Amino acid sequence: MAAPQIHIGSVATALPGPPIGNAELGAFFNASGMFEEWVDTFIGTRTRHLSVDLETGEARFTLADLAEEAGRAALKNAGVAPEDVDLVVMGTSMPDQLLPTTVNVVADRLGIEGVPSFQLQSGCTGAMQALDIAHQLMVAGRHRTVLVIGGDVCAKHVDVNLDFTKLAPDEMVNTVLFGDGAGAAVLTAEPVAGAPxxxxxxxxxxxxxxxxxxxxxxxxxxxxxxxxxxxxxxxxxxxxxxxxxxxxxxxxxxxxxxxxxxxxxxxxxxxxxxxxxxxxxxxxxxxxxxxxxxxxxxxxxxxxxxxxxxxxxxxxxxxxxxxxxxxxxxxxxxxxxxxxxxxxxxx
The missing domain is CATH 3.40.47.10 (Thiolase/Chalcone synthase)
Structure with missing residues (x-):
């Protein structure tokens, strides 16, 4: 029997709050002119979305919040009910807590239960690892409908009291390089017209x-x-x-x-x-x-x-x-x- 083809039934994403431009971030760090020129020259990022309120330091969104939003939208876009999902896999480098795992918090919020759930902790390849686990299990015939999630929220490492002008170069880069967000995809072993x-x-x-x-x-x-x-x-x-x-x-x-x-x-x-x-x-x-x-x-x-x-x-x-x-x-x-x-x- 031939292995099933695995289709990407839908994809959805979530971002926390409005985009924050370089001028706004530079003003916050009291380094407006130098900051904007430096970011444009060495990084190139125009905007990013942060889960932290820069004025207060308060975390407005958790990873679970964003992952739930992306996962819910992905299921809706694919026309898949929570009870139809038979596996959930998540990749992240910065879970909200060590325990309980964020994947299980998200599954609970989405109404998914009684299925295997895996959380993989990894950096920029964590989403690929989650897709790989899901793909292998689906090709083997173990699962038919899988929700794959990836995301990161850097709130734990944002210090609103930093003096940007006194940071070492590697710390300077980290203040502008990263943004927060989450994404989700529904993979299915069922034939889906038009799905890649x-x-x-x-x-x-x-x-x-x-x-x-x-x-x-x-x-x-x-x-x-x-x-x-x-x-x-x-x-x-x-x-x-x-x-x-x-x-x-x-x-x-x-x-x-x-x-x-x-x-x-x-x-x-x-x-x-x-x-x-x-x-x-x-x-x-x-x-x-x-x-x-x-x-x-x-x-x-x-x-x-x-x-x-x-x-x-x-x-x-x-x-x-x-x-x-x-x-x-x-x-x-x-x-x-x-x-x-x-x-x-x-x-």
Whole structure:
């Protein structure tokens, strides 16, 4: 018996509050002129959405809030009732709490019960890992209708009392690079007219012997008062390795599908920042693929990003179109991606 084709039945996303531009963020940090010029030159992000009220420091949205909104919309768009979902998988690097897991909070709110639920903690490839787990189990015939969620909320690491002008370079970048958001997709093994087929998902750990490119600390009761940075970035390592790993992931995805570079109509590249994405796209060198990017408007929303890209992509697809997504995680180096196609219908 042939393995079932896995379709992307719907995608939905959620953002917290209105977009915050560079001028507004710069004014908040008392660094308006220098700030805007620096962001435009080195980052390229125009706006981002934050779950934190910058005036008060109050968290207005949790990850569960955004994931519930995206998941509810994805189910509605797919015409799937909560009781029809037989698996929930979530990828995030910053859950609301260590326990209970955010995936179970979201499942509860959506009215999903009596099914397996998995939460994967990972950085920019967590959504890909969630899609991979779902895809493998569906191809094996274990599940038919799966809700896959990805998202991150950085509220735990936003300090509204920071003096931007006194920050180290890696800390400066983190104040503007990231945004908050969540996304969800309904995958189905049932034939769905017009829905693209998710052919393959790739996840490869490639960090053996490589120092981490990103470290995110988690403070508990014993060390919460220690004077150390919560976020550490090695941007030189990221700039060096991400384009190379992206090209490796792309080559493996194309080879596994039997596609050539000029077979690809759309590319969803890694979304670290506008400037970094531009470098990666040039390095991947797909001759005719149209780029699908959102990072300039959303900021780096980590595990929500593939869903924002899919939300932009799906309405554009016509029968025969092929697309490739690539995501790279620098925390301990993972390359990942997926291939999908809007298959021509016969008959």
């Amino acid at each position: 087929v998710l052919h393959r998902v790739l996840v490869r750990f490639v960090g053996r012997g490589r120092p981490p490119g990103q470290i995110v600390e988690w403070f508990g009761m014993g060390d919460r008062h220690e004077n150390r940075s919560a976020l550490h970035e090695d941007f030189k390592a990221i700039e060096e390795h991400v384009p190379v790993l992206g090209a490796e992931a792309l080559e493996e995805l194309l080879d596994g599908q039997g596609w050539q570079p000029d077979d690809v109509d759309y590319l969803m590249p890694p979304q670290l920042s506008v400037r970094m994405t531009d470098r990666i796209v040039r390095h991947l060198a797909l001759p005719r693929a149209q780029e699908v990017s959102c990072v300039g408007d959303t900021g780096n929303t980590a595990n929500a990003l593939p869903f924002f890209q899919l939300e932009l992509l799906l309405p554009r697809l016509v029968p025969g179109d092929r697309a490739v997504a690539v995501a790279i995680e620098s925390s301990k180096w993972i390359k990942s991606g997926f291939v999908l196609e809007k298959v021509r219908e016969h008959g």
